[in-house]
Amino acid sequence: MTTTSPPVVVSDVPPVDSSRPTRRRRRSWIGWGFVGPFMAVFALVFLAPIAYSIYLSLFRTQMVGGTQFVGFDNYARAFSDPQFWSGVTRVGLFLLVQVPIMLGIALLIALAIDSGRLYGKNFFRISIFLPYAVPAVVATLMWGFMYGTRFGLVGNINDALGTSIPNPLSPDWVLLAIGNIVTWEFVGYNMLIFYSALRVIPTSLYEAAELDGASQWQVVRAIKIPAIRGSLVIATIFSIIGSFQLFNEPSILQSLAPNAITTYFTPNLYAYSLSFSGQQYNYSATVAIIMGVLTMIVAYVVQLRGMRKEA
């Protein structure tokens, strides 16, 4: 649902030649011929599913009574649905806490590797990026085993050191546990975005700074961070979308901690449960659309703010 809309290429249609009407007609068809295949695929894979979801969200299907048109009833219901909003609040909290931590760590690592003072930087770069290559499902399963307080890593640490680390999969800690998994997975990815942005900064700037006697810290603050602001904004928007779409990790941990992760733990999980266990396809589509719009608004606001600072 939250796919950021790709640029529409209408502007690529060649300007209409005003010389002769007969030619104009043929030309405009040629233009469509070029754009057509793209437009067809675009309509089929982007617009059609969204339109279908909106269509679905205007109906209600009951096991007894069949399908009927209900207008915006599903939307009204969603806005007063405490389960939906508890999910939204949860991913909102996740966004506010996990994203800054993850991006902060990624930025630190990128700066450290870029500084050239790190021994074996290629090794660090690849090993920190490696978790991103592990499928989220596998990563979550792996962490799930480690989180076990009886036979898992947490249990082993508690046994060996006599500590009493609380169960990461208890209701109070599970969001933190998920945040840890997501951070582990995506630090490398964001680091790579930052690092590649840092690499394109002209080295002449550093030389000039050195001549002026700037310290490393000043170089970072005055040259590096401003230069990669665009990447920071992009990474932030990706992370916002990722947070709002949180699904894989809670969905898989649910089988290990069924009571801590409810069926409405995140909005995506809620839409999934509604659709597949509750057969409420219509309401599920509604939830998905509201979440899509919500994500777009938040991402747009961040983008606006990011751009303004850049200007």
Added chain:
Amino acid sequence: MSIRTTRTLRAVAATGVVALGLAACSGGGDSGSDSGSGGSADDVAAALEEGGSLTVWAWEPTLEQVVADFEAEHPDVDVELVNAGTGNDQYTALQNAIAAGRGVPDVAQVEYYALPQFALSESVADLSAFGADELDGTFTPGPWSSVQQGEGVYGLPMDSGPMALFYNEEVFAQHGVEVPTTWDGFVEAARALHAADPNVYITNDTGDAGFTTSLIWQAGGQPFQVDGTDVTVDLGDEGSTQFAETWQTLIDEDLLAPVSSWSDEWYQGLGNGTIATLAIGAWMPANLESGVPDGAGTWRVAPLPQWEEGASASAENGGSALSVPAASENQALAYAFLEYANAGDGVQTRVDGGAFPATTAELESDEFQSYESEYFGGQQINEVLAESAANVVEGWEYLPFQVYANSIFNDTVGQAYVSGTPLTQGLQDWQDASVAYGQEQGFTVNE
């Protein structure tokens, strides 16, 4: 029953994924199909004579041999066995096919707890006319009542899961604790075992809808009553309360291992003696043998502990039937296959393949009962399990939207396991959520 089946049972209980919403759309039009529901036992014989082809959707592995034998016996009949997914996946595919009116199989495997949903929407055919109503007594009471809805018979039981207490004898012997015969005794034993070794728990439980409903069933509770589209949900009835009180003690005193069934920790716990018992369906032995090789020789089977001293009540936990979708154009022939597979020669074939049958003849046969299981230290486990099958309490019903209800079990009842919410409150919340859903779906609930 196979490992895959039972794992799926668990998976279904956990995620409860099935698509039935489309069922309502398909109503009406389908009933007019050619050899439709007006069939008779004569039609079945005629259909066999005539031959034809059947598509069977099932994931039960022992059916493969049954299909081969059936085809050998009736050369004119061609049966295609398709694994269209396990449990929920298959139900989704089935509902889609029914809604689309195309590609509907002639026979489909449906678990007992999901069957009411299909029966209610008339997605599966009433088999009484073909002679299914005369099979009373062929099957054990639990599965037989599970395939009946009102006057109709909507499937033939394929396997069953009468409950028993699987226990680790070594653990009980080591700590000098008696194997409990009542649930009060179960609580006592739980305390004794946990006191003797803090790592040992009598059983694991993190809130499991299938398990909870089965124990309420055994206690004589009838929280779900269904009469057409009139549904009553009462999770505060006597049986439910009795379960809640006993289980509340176990939760309060931290006597249940907080390990989810079918998890890695669970298998480890079953193998190393930290989970001492399992009250579970009769399909468990095959799973223990394959999943807990370390436990070989230490596990035994005892009758399910009783709510009342000296009683012998039992309940079902899992199992599935074969049904004929109403949209099938070969209903008579499909029924012929059902009868062969689930009430005829096919049963023995499946028992030989490791399935736990639902038919009294096989359950009572000497060969079946005298089988000595090596894994269980030579115990004749089927004797205990068959007895349980005969003692299943009658009158239990599942909701026509049990799949959904089970999926929200941990949102409601499960909270009692991790917070201060009392179990009775959790059951009440479950009831409220189920009632709300039922009303939303157009049922008349609790009125």
